[in-house]
Amino acid sequence: MLLIRNAHELMEAFRPLDLRLFELPDEATYPLLVRDYRAWLETGGARIYLVYEDPDTHKPRGLIFRRPNARGAGGVSHMCNWCHSYGGPDEIGLLLAEESARRRVGVVVCRDLGCRERVEEAGDLAGRDTAEAKRRVVERMARFANEALGLDTAHAG
Secondary structure, X not given: OEEEOOHHHHHHOEOHHHHOOOOOOOOOOOOEEEOOEEEEEOOOOOEEEEEEEOOXXXXXXXXXXXXXXXXXXXXXXXXXXXXXXXXXOOOEEEEEEEOOOOOEEEEEEEOOOOXXXXXXXXXXXXXXXXHHHHHHHHHHHHHHHHHXXXXXXXXXX
């Protein structure tokens, strides 16, 4: 669990490349308690922001994703790479992150980054504790950041 004391600390979790696009969450009050992770949409809805606790360094890490329009994907269902939930293209789809100024990488995940809620719902229905499943979701987020975006565990902001 993370405690982010102010907006400056929150911004430090993001890469310099992302800060030109950064928009603080409207509803944020500080200190900000981040349980597992926190996601929010920018005002226009074209981008979604993610802050999570890096499993290795226990420091906040932030990512910004572009949300391509879900239209045109037909009625095909997809599985989220992070929480393994299934859903239609309006629920599960491609999110893009900038690896550099010239390259974007994508991941098929819950378009609202509502993985925690989906894991909790599935656990409630099955009568299971969800702590381990939520930990694995955050580990998958960190793996994406490390492998696809080239961030290492020493990244502190």
